[in-house]
Structures are given as C-alpha cells and as structure tokens.
Amino acid sequence: MSDVKYISGKEPHPKERRMIFKNVDREGWDQSIETYEKDGGYEVLKKAMKMAPGDITTEVKTGGLRGRGGAGFPTGVKWGFLPPNNTKPVYLICNADESEPGTFKDRYIIHQDPHQLIEGMIISCFAVGAKLAYIYIREEFPEGAQILEAAIEEARAKNYLGDNVLGSDFDLEIYVHRGAGAYICGEETGLIESLEGKRPYPRIKPPYFPAAMGLYLCPTIVNNVETLCHVGHILRIGGEEWAKIGTPNNTGTRILCVSGDVQKPGYYEVEVGSLTMGELINDVCGGLKEGRELKAVIPGGSSAKVLRAGETFKVGRGDDAKEIDIWNIKMDFDTLAACGSMAGSGGVIVIDDSRSISWVLNNINAFYAHESCGQCTPCREGSLWMKKITDRLVGGTASPTDIDTLYDVAKNIDGRTICAFGEASAWPTESFIEKFKDELVADTNPELAGEKVNNEAQLAAAGLL
Amino acid sequence: MSFEVPAEVETKVDQRITHYPVSKRSAVLPVIHELQHHFGFISEEAVEWIAVKLELEPIKVLEVVTFYPGIRQSAPGKFHIRVCRTLSCAMAGSAELMDALCETANIDRSGTDHHHPIAVSPDGKFSIEFAECLASCGTGPVCLVNDDFHEAVPNAAELLAKYD
Ligand SMILES: Cc1cc2nc3c(=O)[nH]c(=O)nc-3n(C[C@H](O)[C@H](O)[C@H](O)COP(=O)(O)O)c2cc1C
Ligand code: SF4
Ligand code: FES
Numbered sequence: 001m002s003d004v005k006y007i008s009g010k011e012p013h014p015k016e017r018r019m020i021f022k023n024v025d026r027e028g029w030d031q032s033i034e035t036y037e038k039d040g041g042y043e044v045l046k047k048a049m050k051m052a053p054g055d056i057t058t059e060v061k062t063g064g065l066r067g068r069g070g071a072g073f074p075t076g077v078k079w080g081f082l083p084p085n086n087t088k089p090v091y092l093i094c095n096a097d098e099s100e101p102g103t104f105k106d107r108y109i110i111h112q113d114p115h116q117l118i119e120g121m122i123i124s125c126f127a128v129g130a131k132l133a134y135i136y137i138r139e140e141f142p143e144g145a146q147i148l149e150a151a152i153e154e155a156r157a158k159n160y161l162g163d164n165v166l167g168s169d170f171d172l173e174i175y176v177h178r179g180a181g182a183y184i185c186g187e188e189t190g191l192i193e194s195l196e197g198k199r200p201y202p203r204i205k206p207p208y209f210p211a212a213m214g215l216y217l218c219p220t221i222v223n224n225v226e227t228l229c230h231v232g233h234i235l236r237i238g239g240e241e242w243a244k245i246g247t248p249n250n251t252g253t254r255i256l257c258v259s260g261d262v263q264k265p266g267y268y269e270v271e272v273g274s275l276t277m278g279e280l281i282n283d284v285c286g287g288l289k290e291g292r293e294l295k296a297v298i299p300g301g302s303s304a305k306v307l308r309a310g311e312t313f314k315v316g317r318g319d320d321a322k323e324i325d326i327w328n329i330k331m332d333f334d335t336l337a338a339c340g341s342m343a344g345s346g347g348v349i350v351i352d353d354s355r356s357i358s359w360v361l362n363n364i365n366a367f368y369a370h371e372s373c374g375q376c377t378p379c380r381e382g383s384l385w386m387k388k389i390t391d392r393l394v395g396g397t398a399s400p401t402d403i404d405t406l407y408d409v410a411k412n413i414d415g416r417t418i419c420a421f422g423e424a425s426a427w428p429t430e431s432f433i434e435k436f437k438d439e440l441v442a443d444t445n446p447e448l449a450g451e452k453v454n455n456e457a458q459l460a461a462a463g464l465l
Numbered sequence: 466m467s468f469e470v471p472a473e474v475e476t477k478v479d480q481r482i483t484h485y486p487v488s489k490r491s492a493v494l495p496v497i498h499e500l501q502h503h504f505g506f507i508s509e510e511a512v513e514w515i516a517v518k519l520e521l522e523p524i525k526v527l528e529v530v531t532f533y534p535g536i537r538q539s540a541p542g543k544f545h546i547r548v549c550r551t552l553s554c555a556m557a558g559s560a561e562l563m564d565a566l567c568e569t570a571n572i573d574r575s576g577t578d579h580h581h582p583i584a585v586s587p588d589g590k591f592s593i594e595f596a597e598c599l600a601s602c603g604t605g606p607v608c609l610v611n612d613d614f615h616e617a618v619p620n621a622a623e624l625l626a627k628y629d
Contacts, residue, residue, distance in 0.1 A: 260556055
C-alpha cells in the first residue's frame, strides 16, 4: 500500500492502519467505478461469487467481525440466525442512518468510496441469499444519496448488480432509501418500520433479531455501513488473517471519531485495542487544548456512559485483574465494557475542564427529548423531564433535590422500554450523576430547597387545576 | 391556487415507486422527498395527492408527515438553513453561529417551538432551524443550506453571502 498517497495535510497518523479508510482523502482518488476497479475493486466479489454462500458466512465468523453500528454483535452469528429451510425472501439493509451524536465515519465511506460499500453489500447479499437490498441513508446526506445512486448505476452497467450477476444465477437489486431526520430510524426495527412507509416506531421484542422477522415480516439482515465494508476485506485476506488484526475477540480495524476538546479532532482508523485513551488523545489527536485538563470522555457516542478523569477502573480477570486510570483504557469493545461504558459507534467526545457538566448533560438531554419516538411512556415523558430539570440547572433555578429527582427519572426509564433508546437516553444522566454529583449540585440554588417546581400558581396558570 | 404536480416531478415519483416491488406504501418517504424538493414543503393537497398516488388513506401519509423532523408543513425560505445543535457542535460554537445567522439574515426565532421549529426572514429569502447531530462532529460548527453542507463555518455573513 506504499503507493497510496494522501492529500497534503490530511495524511493518516502513523499509528493508524487504513483498510476501510484507505481511499478517504487519497490523492487522485474519485468515486468512479473505473478508479475503484483500477485499485483492485470488485475482484473480491468475483472471488466470493465462486464460493458457497455458507462458506462466506464461515469466513466472517472466523474473522470475528463485530458490528460497528453500536451493539458490537458478531456479524457472522447474526447471519446465522436466518431461519433454516426458509422459503420467504430474505432482505439485506445497510444502516446508513449515522445519527448517534459523536459519530462521523459512514459519511466518508459513502461520500468518498461508495463502491467499497456496494461491493461489501453484494458479497453480503450473496452470502445470506438476499435478492433485494436497501441502503437506508439519513436525509441530511443528500449528496451521499446521489453518489450512492450513481455508483449503483455504474455497478449495474458492469453486471455486478441486476439479473444474473457476473453470469451466475444470482439476481440482486440495491436501492437507496432516504430517511427524514429522525434518530430513531437508526434503531433497526424502527428503520424497518420506516422503510415500510410508517412511523419509525421500534418493534416489540421478541423476535430479538430482524433475521427472524424483519422487513415485510421476512428474514432481514441489518448491518452498519462500516460492518458491510469489513466483509469485503475479510474475504480479500481470509477470515484467519483478518482475525490477526486487533486483539482476540476485538478483531479488525475500526474507525474512531474524535470530537470536542482536543487539538486535532477527526477520524482515525486503528487496529481495535491497539491504542489506549491516552495514546488516542495525546499522540493521535495532538493532546488537549493549551493549558486545559481532561474532565471527562464519552467513549462510544453520546449514549455511552461517561468516563471521568481521575476515576479508576477494574479490568481483566484472575491474574490479569488490575486497576487502571482513564488514560490507560484500551479502546476496544471488551475493555470499555469492563470500565462500565461501551465502544458503541466509535464516537469519542472529549470534554475538558473549561466545560460545565450541567451544560453538557443538558445538551445531551435535549437531544434525547427531541428524538424519543413517543411510544413508551417512561421514555417519552422521562426524556422530556430530564431535559426540563437540566434546563433549570443551567438556568440557575434548580433546587438541590432536583438532582435526586433527575436520577430517579433516569432509573425509571432504564430497562422499561420497547427499544434501547430508553437506555441510551438514561445512561448519560445516570452516569453523569454517579460521577459528577457534586458539580451538578453546586449548580442548583439552595434558596429553592423545598420549593415545589410546579406550584399551584403555575399549575393554575397552565389550566391544569 | 390549484395544486398541480409537474409531469417531470411525477415521472420521478413513478420511478421511485418501482423501487418497492413488495409494497407501494414503502414509497411514502421517497415520494414526499420528491414533492418537498419541488414545492419546498408538504401541503394538505400534497398529502392528498400522495395518498391517491400510493392508494393509501390520507392519514397514513399525514402520520408520516407529522412525525419526521425532516418534513416541513409550511413554506421555508428560498434558502433553508439547518444548524447542528448537538454536543460537539455546541462545544464548537453552534449556538453563537445560530445567533449570528439570525442577526445577519434578520430572522426572529422567538416564535419557534418543538412543533414550529422553523423561522423565516421577512423577505422570505432565508429560513432557519436547529438540527440534531449531522455526523460531522469533528469539524463543527456545521450546517446545511438547502442541500449544501458547510463545515467549520467561520462566519455568518460569509456563509450567507454565498446565497443570493
Ligand atoms: C436508538 C438507536 C439508534 C441507533 N442508530 C444507529 C445508527 O445510526 N447507525 C447504525 O448503524 N446503527 C444504529 N443503531 C444500531 C442498530 O439498531 C443495529 O444494531 C445496527 O445497525 C446493526 O448493525 P451492526 O451489527 O453492523 O452494528 C442504533 C440503535 C439504537 C437503539
Ligand atoms: S424507548 Fe423511546 S424511542 Fe424506543 S420505542 Fe420506546 S418511546 Fe420509542
Ligand atoms: S454534533 Fe454537530 S455534527 Fe455531530
């Protein structure tokens, strides 16, 4: 890959290992199929089409690929959930909703390297037996949708898509479906409802996986953009080779998106687990801003529980058990889970000591209050209450007991809802209070202690008495 | 004023519908997007037209129109601005950008709320609203102006000057 040059000023950091982002910011690169093919594009597809579909799934399992959309679920295992002896059509959906705050990776694949995604999708469709696939792309990527549609046309013209793909008896169509600005369409069953033309109300589980029952009540595989791209690379080098990248159970590369209070925010593709938080922030991202100290990090999109600077974490088991600080957390699925948070979508938000914790939490709560789909009472009401309480907190009109009320509200959402949005909205509040209670309480107004928020005068004015 | 969908828009709509061989209802969002692109928003007449086109009860279209933040029910300005409000952009100054854009474009946002998020300038040239995370958190503050994406927006006047 030594022939690959990058646009000046956008070169990857030496600690990066570019596979998925090999062509992002690459000099002389464009989105055309010619450019992609000249670089070896669609050769893996030709190889894969000569394999038995089940063997492709086996390679993906051998590689140990875990989903990059948020939950980190093993992709090959998910594919294996398709019902045996199925007679219904199977669908594949690429989740390109990219809407978890702090996440910005799928954007660059879609805009700069669309054929990588399409090739990964065709291979995946062949593996699971899908003849119809959709790319569900967020509405705020209008250019991305056009780029993908143009790329699909190019691929069809070369018979990578359409009837009898590459002379085989496999037919495949891929269409681009644009969302309309709702975060909940990223949740896979909400996405499916949306694709069916309805409100994106997530479905009640079970079934836990759309692989059992998804689009049009047929078996459906939903995977993230980055995940589907990895499938192509696994097939290119083989599952066993691919599994050597990264660390056991945390294989491959993944793109970390760093934003907030660092010198060089951006996207960095690294071997999973090859970096600690300290290396990521201080080496790769150029450190914190001048004269600032680290206060907190949200490591996997805004739904992930916050990590506090100064906190200690217990990781490892048995003889390997040890206590580490935030700087020594390895950025992989298992370590972040052991630290009580998650790798999630790869969105790392860094917060320094110039920020008010109340303000940060209020911003996050406003997001969830806006995006709750409204189906479940705890989530619909609770997310709004959490926003209102933190509104008071930043406005200087919260009473000291408000913090306990806030915690109570969050705890009453967590675990009581139809979809994981409930946890996503509650975890920030829960973890911020568990780790920064003093600072939050300091933003309340002691003079308001004991005061009812909705006193009778207010209720009467609102016509509620 | 009678509601009429131009032939070229209808052709695009018909084309979109073919992407959903299993269920026409799936074409609701794509058809809405085609009409919103042409008319700027989805009127009651547009809801009726879509319902007829897709052989659905109008409520099935309306329930979709009223749910999604990306679908407008009133006319925006000639240039519709969406400023990212979410954490990383807020840390990079998106609230200040919003204020500066409103001041420069002479937009009063005081009448907006959850159900009426859009404010329009008196001359109808610009309209504005907040959007949630636009998936470019490393280059905030970011915004969309119609279909154009702008990152690390340095200055409101400079941005608006690009639109005439
Ligand atoms: C509230 C919520 C929002 C989500 N948003 C996204 C998203 O924007 N993109 C995504 O790929 N997955 C998102 N997910 C995860 C999907 O439900 C699903 O697990 C994922 O697309 C599966 O793909 P993967 O196995 O390749 O990760 C979201 C989940 C929840 C609960
Ligand atoms: S948890 Fe929230 S977002 Fe999920 S279904 Fe319930 S109301 Fe909707
Ligand atoms: S926070 Fe603005 S793009 Fe993500």
